[in-house]
Amino acid sequence: MKKKLPTWRLFIRITALGIVTGIAITGLSLKEIGTNRWNQNGDWLYQLSVGDESSSIFQKAVIAAGGLFALSRSESMYFIARPQQMSTHDMKGSCHYRISGESPDTRWWSITVYGHDRMLIPNPEKRYSFSDRxxxxxxxxxxxxxxxxxxxxxxxxxxxxxxxxxVLLRVYNPAPSLVQGAGNVALPRVEEVSCS
Structure with missing residues (x-):
């Protein structure tokens, strides 16, 4: 005769299976949403759903996982540098990059560099970004x-x-031309100067 599992052991196994399945599905959903919703304008990637109240729960989860406290598009827009002419897909701290151009049509903008851990990179200069000010x-x-x-x-x-x-470009109170035409307006150029 087969030995019956105690109820508490069965409960623990089913609960563990449910947790593992939930984590796997969430991870796959976040990965899929995070990679499929990006638009590109020159050397910059952006998502129109960032800060949009009508975004799905999964889109909001991706934004929250990225550590971004996103405002609505009329208040701010966020662009991530992805130079088209680059020796590697990811930007690296050992390389030299140059960002140049005109100020975006906005009340205020900033360009900030973050490390692989999404934190500011410690440095003796205590310099992490520049803004139009x-x-x-x-x-x-x-x-x-x-x-x-x-x-x-x-x-x-x-x-x-x-x-x-x-590298993140933030624009605050962007002009309507930027809000409506994020894919077509002129943004600063990002180039890889050298990479060792």
């Missing part, structure tokens, strides 16, 4: 920001190591 503009009104492990000039954001970095 802190960057030194070129005589023609454009700006140039260098991101690299070695000092490159006045508008330099230090990085370190060979791990992945993320």
């Amino acid at each position: 802190t960057v030194s503009f070129n005589p023609d009104g454009t700006f140039t920001i260098d991101i690299s492990p070695t000092e490159t000039g006045e508008n330099w954001i230090p990085t370190s190591g060979d791990r992945r970095i993320n």
